[in-house]
Amino acid sequence: MTTATVRLAQSARYTDHRWARFAVRRMGRLLVSLWVLITASFLMIHLVPGDPIRAAMGPNASAEVVAARRESLGLNNPLWQQYFDYIGGLFTGHMGVSIGSQLPVAQTIAQRLPATLTLAVLAFLVAILIAIPIGVAVAIATQRGRDRGLELGFTSFSVFLGSIPEFLLGVALVAVFGVQLGWLPVAGRSGPESYILPVLALALGPAAVLARIVRVEVLAVLDSDFVRTAQAKRLKAFRINFRHVLPNAITATLTLGGLLLSGLIAGTVLVETVFAWPGLGTTIVSSIQTKDYPLVQGTVLVYGVGVLLVNTLVDVVLAILNPQSTVADS
Known part of the structure; x- marks a missing residue:
């Protein structure tokens, strides 16, 4: 040998x-x-x-x-x-019995969970689809100190949008697009159009935060040696950006985006209340109001398990993308 x-x-x-x-x-x-x-x-x-x-x-x-x-x-x-x-x-899947309805808590959660999961996953996808193109475009336009006005406007607006609570943003969307313009339904889960406002209320804040992260990651990649080498070889900008810059910047972005999914899961509680969404968020609020503590207990447990599983999945994905993190982790 x-x-x-x-x-x-x-x-x-x-x-x-x-x-x-x-x-x-x-x-x-x-x-x-x-x-x-x-x-x-x-x-x-x-x-x-x-x-x-x-x-x-x-x-x-x-x-x-x-x-x-x-x-x-x-x-x-x-x-x-x-x-x-x-x-x-x-x-054994038994989480107690609701005091109010006298139905098994697991049965109630199983009926309401799909609505909450659908809302959170759609909001996550919308946040990713908004943040990545905008972050990449602004990074390319503002690299090496170019277009300070765009950089200042983007940073200011993304900070402002990211600081608005989901429920307050939901109320504003209802007031504008539901009440004043009458374009979209403001309550219930009645069809595809009923998803638009609650998904936007959940997604816009995280999208603003993630867009800033994407911009920082892309700027770091644009300033790397291998990108400067590709530019020196006079490769087309489209090829450099989409074959070299984006794949290297997207790994960290998706990892951080996974952490945002935990926040989206928790944020569904207030957003569902604003839009009378038939999910776990409205269930936990109504059960608190009626003092149905076994149902509150089961719903809180499901939310907590969801956040823990998402965080663990993010750790695993990060370890796959960056194997050295398994050494540094303790």
């Missing part, structure tokens, strides 16, 4: 061990985070002052009815037993 073959085998073993350590660390962090989230969501119903059953059923419910409801939900059991019953139920 030659020296080169031995070195190649050692490098392959090192790479395998590095990825194995990375996978173990990431899985460990995910499991710990899930345990903290599950525990926090369980304690939520027990740390609320007063009796949630009495609060949900109203002052006119008799003591016997309230006691029977507490017994049926297992709230008379010791706290440790309720905790292990809750965790055991999660493994």
